[in-house]
Amino acid sequence: MTGQHGLDLGTFGIYTFDFEHQPAAGIRDAVQELEGLGWPALWVPELLGREALTHAGFLLASSRRLSVVNGIAQIWPRRARSTYGAALLLADAYPGRHVLGLGFGGEPRPGVKPLAAMAAYLDQLDEPAAADPPALPNPRPATPLRRLLAAYGPKMLELARDRADGAQTYHVNVAHTAQAREILGPDAFLAVEHAVLFESDPARARAAARAHLRGYLETPYNIAKFRRLGYTDDDLGAGGSDRFVDDLVFWGEPDAIIRKLHGHVTAGADHVAVQVIGVEPGESALPHWRLLAEALLPTPPRAHTVSGRSGPAVRA
Template sequence: MSGMHGMDLGTFGIYTFDFEHQPAALVRESVQELEELGWPAVWVPELLGREALTHAGFLLASTRRLRVVNGVARIWSRGARWTYGAAALLADAYPDRHVLGLGFGGEPRPGTTPLVAMAAYLDEMDTLEPVGPVPQGPMRRILAAYGPKMLELARDRAAGAQTYHVNVAHTEQARRVLGAEPFLAVEHPVLFESDPAKARAVAREHLRPYLSTPYNLAKFRRLGYAEEELSGGGGDRLVDDFVFWGDLDTIAGKLHGHLDAGADHVTVQVIGVRPGESAMPYWRRLAGALLPASASAAPSRRASSTAEGMSAIG
């Protein structure tokens, strides 16, 4: 795959916050079923308290083939030396199955910018060598990036970039900045709801935190959204661009738009699932629509319970 030097994450993957608050036994069961369904990769953030590298290690240990991507490990949550050491161990223990996604975040560091902080972090990582044996597989890293300068850093200092909550137009822009070779992964939320009023209400609730921070508001403005589209929970055009809602065929068709615009991989975040319920029924349906037939044909251990949890919104 482009920029990944022989590691294939597939065309579509799963992005989920769910594993940050579920018990380990349920996480293990879920990730094993994702593997059985044929999903090639799962992406996990670092936000609610589970440490990024131990989280990745647990998911890798729970499966045999699944690739695990930190989307993202926050650079201000741990020093570069410890990130490097953990990534080296995972590369040695699970060759070609782990990608270290890095993004700025953690405890604030006044007096610096994300770009300067990330460059310094990479500088320190690049001076280090493994304490133990050289890993069996390469340590692959990507950067969370949106603006052209961070995308350029991802192009020059990593295997590529991951974008989060962007529209298809941004994917085209990001590919132009990165060039042909670097890897580009795009996260996109989806909602299984065909009623426009209901869908947009759920989508606005999901987008609410992103419409209340200066950084994200600046992002939306640069993408051409007018001020009136950024108020009142977001205008219909913005909501529809940033959350793909509808039936399975509609959602799948819109996700392919990112591939047409230059993405190598789209990682899909299902929203609208009520607290305490699982997105697994939707992940099963998406597997049938997005994965190669050979990958998604194997019966899962819980295939008979496809309807389980479908009382979630949509």
Template sequence: MNAIDSLGLGRFGIYTFDFEGLGAARIRDHAQELEDLGWPAIWVPEAVGREAFTHAGLLLAATRRIRVANGIAQIWSREARRTHGAALLLADAHPGRHLLGLGYGGVPRPGVKPLAAMAGYLDELDALAAAPDNPAPATPVRRVLAGYGPKMLELARDRSLGAHTYHVTTAHTAQAREILGPDALLAVEHPVLLDADPGRARALAREHLAPYLATPYNAAKFRRLGYTDEDFTDGGSDRLVDDLVYWGDLDTVAAKLRGQLAAGADHVAVQVIGTPPGGSALPHWRRLAEALV
């Protein structure tokens, strides 16, 4: 059995920031409907106030089968002992349903090397696992690492079940698969818009991409894929926008998402963008479920 089959993530899942702006009751209702629609996995970030493990615990408790993945729990948000204890409890309470996604995350830290920081954090987690203070769950904690560059992808391959990537092209997915090898998990997030109007779709896509294009390490990531300074002007070139945000009618978007699988991804976490604050992408998730799950 390969990594994707053993984890039960399916080929497509949901990635969403929407729950950051919803109350607990609406989050529960949404998670239950996503499960009823057949979505096998929900990925949630830790970026705008929700704490990674309480968020995952709420979603797991509200559902029966769906997998819940942290995409990502930031290593700077808590010491390794707290991450270890939280992950153990979730694995014990919801066997086989929680995926611990870890990442460097947060603001740049001058003088701190992300690779060394992540390796050190994993060393602490492994030491805690070797001498546990808490009961070991019947189903062990499963972890993946957020990775982009070759060294972080190698660390993900060697020290976890695989890698979770964010805002990448199919070219990067192919490169990541080559580094990870055939057996490690490669879970790729990709933003989408179910809108066939080029002007409107690209405007929303540029609004979504603006903070990422303004971040030096993201810009460097895109440059390594062959984009130039011209691709970063005026909110991003059409080429860059179209590669990073799939837009169009349902069939067009679904076909592009399947292209990530063809490039080497095991699982694609689909992020519907353009939802207003406090709103929900549920109508779009319903339509996407018809095409993908």
């Protein structure tokens, strides 16, 4: 859907940590192949050392049509004014292709309320554009600066609706997507990340899923999020119940995974960013991205703009 937010990233995109530790040449080759496969959008985090805005700029420079989304740029490493200036340059240099995803992120900060911290950061982010005269050159590029907020609870979702183009979620179930859409209303953009694992053996699949989710079960913000999703102490203990890991990581045969991903679209997501897990260190997820492209993307490969909230038909 392209509503009042003006965002259109296609129905499915790629979310990956892979580029956090790969050399530039390998990243460039992978990005160009992803674009050739027809992927419309690429999401990258800020966690293992890559600075979010320079990372996005390199990915944009390595491609011609691909949209690049920070998923997320943490609000702590950069002053809001610096974030604004960097995002403004990317909006001007790559019209319509960069989306600034912002989130609380990072280590727990005792005594800091995420909602208040994000609202204050947005206030600071908006100051340069509101100044008269504008505080930075070219304050209004031809394609405006676009931003999303990492949001889970009702109040942060409301903030994303009111002060950004919409929300992005990470490690949520399909039920949360429906709840988020209700809070955001019909016009705000909703993007959902979801992990997938191409493994059909239940024991191996769940072991890999638990390894992936382990760190998220050790931080208070994530635990609070999972409780809001309806998971109990039994679900969150001992590495996560089968119900928990099956909801948060779609595993099995490709057809089953694709069907489950479409569940987020049916529940109200404009876009689903697919994160492939279970790739051994040093190996590439490209074989899995090729398979997903065959199943999820239209033929022939497309540019980065498509329309329609409902997903494309699944190809056999």
